Amino acid sequence: MENQTTVYTLVLAGLSDLPSLQLPLFLVFLLIYLITLTGNLLILLLIFTDSHLHTPMYFFLATLACLDMGYSSVTVPRMLFDLLTGRRVISVRDCITQIYFLIYFALLEVSVLAVMSYDRYVAICHPLHYMQIMNWKVCVQLVSGILGFASIYTLVHTLFLTKLTFCRPDALQSFFCDLPQLLQVSCSDTFINVLLIFLFGIFYGGVVLSVIIYPYITIIRTVLKISSKAMRSKAFSTCSSHLTVFFIFYSTIIFNYFRPNANLRNQELKISLRRMLQNVDCRHKIAQTR
Template identity: 75%
Template sequence: FLLIYLITLTGNLLILLLIFTDSHLHTPMYFFLGTLACLDMGYSSVTVPRMLFDLLTGRRVISVPACITQIYFFLFFAVSEMSVLAVMSYDRFVAICRPLHYMQIMSWNVCVQFVLGVLIFGAVHSLVHTLNLTKLTFCRADALQSFFCDLPQLLQVSCSDTFINVLLIFVFGTSFGVAILLVTIYPYITIITTVLKIPSKNMRSKAFSTCSSHLTVVFLFYITFMFNHFRPNAKYHFTEDKVASVFYATLIPFLNPLIYSLRNQELKTSLKRSLHRL
């Protein structure tokens, strides 16, 4: 876990460094990719350091306020990442389907407004869940069936009525979650149709490479996140919950920079230029 965490930080910091230092990468696409890298580092830093501390010391005890705080920041980074992936999908749609108007539509002001909107939405969404958690009573010192404080597992050890909390997970998941997923996936119908009409094989390959890396990240994130959060009452699937939790909390931010760097020719070219300068 320590090695995975260090590689996660190194990979995302490297992507940020390349985007900041290479003028060829000063475009909206890489602005959003840099935002995703920042969110990935925050996302993994909320859970992994505490997990490492518990595994090394064997203490594995956390207070309720600290647990709720961890859930707030975990949900904030998770929801923000989902929203940024949706914005990146729209960015690819404009770049491929309306290339002549790309810089006019995706101006820097619009990009900054998108990111600010994503962060505000993530903060409000997380606040609603955590405020309702503070109203619950935790009178049993039961073990959380997870490596960190995760919302479904915390609800299972409460001795209060958690109907409202479960309802919030379902309502927010089906409304905001499905809406964000549709916004993420729908543009690709038009993108694929447009790309298939491009006569140049190299241009088609370049367009598909940027889209395929984005879709891979979206697929991995949503499958594991929804697997755990849409089964809040699944009390007899502890092993599956733990595996899913570790995957989307630890491995997703680890895989994201690898997927984007290995499948993105511009990032690889930028890295080669930086190494030559050294």
């Protein structure tokens, strides 16, 4: 560490090294990004202008549309800039900032999807008391609580990232900054960072899964008791689309944070644990000599 030079800029691997592909990729992703923004803006406009859609379910849907625009805007504009200019260098500060907002919006989306499952549970299993339970005050409190928790959760990761140093010329194997790739190129001890990923991931992931699975078990039981085939079909249609979005998003996060760098993390954990045990053993021997 003493003989290594600290670097303050990182290189993104990008999507392709072929110059002939830069412009086509730029146009394709620009089109996808504009479609994403336009679609979500149309959803928001429709919800705000139609008084029949001023219900808790569509309130959460509007929140999800806003988060989707925020999540895509964290990475896509920078990627488009790099494709257009060929510049793939990013400062460590900007990289950590991008990671902050990436984790922040991802956490918010998963949380809102989990809250929407509770909303569906109340609507299907307790329809007569739906507006009493899911009133506007409760909806705002739920979203506010999620925003506050996500801010603290993400801030903890970010503060520990600022303690890392970088001295490798390796490129980040992605077209944007993400937590696993950033830890790979750090020359600091990333044991705490990896431990936070696992502890927070297991704890919060377990909570979110419980919030999703338990209501849907009750929902399925209730729907199966409905005599009307059309009503059953409508209920299952609403729930299946929500579950599909959740599990696609959730499985992507799990794969990204728990699969690609499993060998790296296992090695780091083993080295750090071995070092910790050696320190404990040394202190024990020193205490005995005294």
